[in-house]
Amino acid sequence: MTDPRRTEQPHPDFADLDILDMPDLVRALAEDQRLAVEAVVRAAPALARVVEGALPRLAGGGRLLYVGAGTSGRLGVLDATELTPTFSWPPERAVALIAGGDRAIREAVEGAEDDFGAGARDVRAAGAGELDVVLALAASGTTPYVLGAVEAARAAGAFTVGLANNPGTPLLTAADCAVLLDTGPEPISGSTRLKAGTAQKVALNTLSSALMVRLGKVYGNLMVDVRATNAKLEARALRLVCHATGEDEDAAQRALAEAGGSVKTAIVMLRLGVGAAEAVARLEAAAGHARAALGESLLGEQRGEPFSPRKR
Structure with missing residues (x-):
């Protein structure tokens, strides 16, 4: 059975990955990551639209809500956590929701990503509203937990952003603003912690940094709202x-x-x-x-x- 999602398809160029000598193995894995950055560059117009849509809401006191499962969820936790020391962004205004809860940050919580209702409940419990910006991440673009979260967020009037690594997927259709990070098949088939995850990390870096620049957290290129805690x-x-x-x-x-x-x-x-x-x-x-x-x-x-x- 062939999965139509490109991230799930075996990469034809890496059929002999397991028998490469060490230098070639490491080089192959490293060089494939370049495609992640290229995917984000192609998505720059969509990312700019996200910033334009999110900025007035955040300027009005709204929050950033990150939603994801597995690697995508952990990347959301990372981006949310780093905003406070880097830009003095209030931690209560960067909320990370991950399928399976906090335990899933460190270990896999099997089946959590398949719970559509849990995503919706978590967003409602977070009190999502019209001033909030929901960044929903799923490499597959089909994760039920994330889709449930987006549905609930839209019903609450939040501005929803879908970031996925496969074109034409439900997440990109469901969100107010779609960001396709088309990274294609992985060198290790289906392991979206590789360049699909890298693309998500770069996209989140780009989004949150651009927002903080526009919100006055940067003067020139100096991060003048840094919180000096050490x-x-x-x-x-x-x-x-x-x-x-x-x-x-x-x-x-x-x-x-x-x-x-x-x-x-x-x-x-x-x-x-x-x-x-x-x-x-x-x-x-x-x-x-x-x-x-x-x-x-x-x-x-x-x-x-x-x-x-x-x-x-």
């Missing part, structure tokens, strides 16, 4: 302030201390010669965008308008 990040925060302002480390350190460790606030303080309270006020007036707070030009689309349900 010595490495404290040193990084100091370097960021020095780079953005041209000040020496002593001045940057004093500003950071007065700003409570906020890189963005320290930059505005030093660039404008104001105190922490004034810098915070300027940032609040600029919706958190350092460039606007500094009086520099800012694309209108970067700040955006908060989403209103009346505009749907």
Whole structure:
């Protein structure tokens, strides 16, 4: 029986994978990963549409909800978790739902991905609403848990995004915005933790990073909302302030201390010669965008308008 999903089909170029010598085996597996990046590049227009649709909702106070099973679910957990230390995104606004619950992060929970109702229940339990953005991932594009989640999310008025590695699949049809990551057959037949998973990781990196840029979490290409929770990040925060302002480390350190460790606030303080309270006020007036707070030009689309349900 032939499975129409490309990710499930044996790759004709790797029929002798198990008898390759070590250098050729490693090279074959590594080189095949390049196709993951190419798939994401092809999907760039769809990813841009996701950012455009998600931005006003998040600017209005909405959340990112990640939904997946197995590898896809774990990649969602990873992306959600990294937003807080990297961009100071509130952890309660990055919710990861995985088939089988938290136990499935570390071990396989057999059959969980086949439960359509569980996906719907998990989304309802998370309180999905009109301001929320649901990123639903399934390499196959047919995972029942994920499809159930999308159905419930759409019923709640959330903006749903389907990311799948097979064209013409139910997930891409069900979601408000479809992102096809067409990576084709895997070198190890059906092992979507390989380039299908890599493509999902790159796509999530791209999506969440683009959103954070547009939400003012980045000044130039500096991650000025980094949360300095350890010595490495404290040193990084100091370097960021020095780079953005041209000040020496002593001045940057004093500003950071007065700003409570906020890189963005320290930059505005030093660039404008104001105190922490004034810098915070300027940032609040600029919706958190350092460039606007500094009086520099800012694309209108970067700040955006908060989403209103009346505009749907």
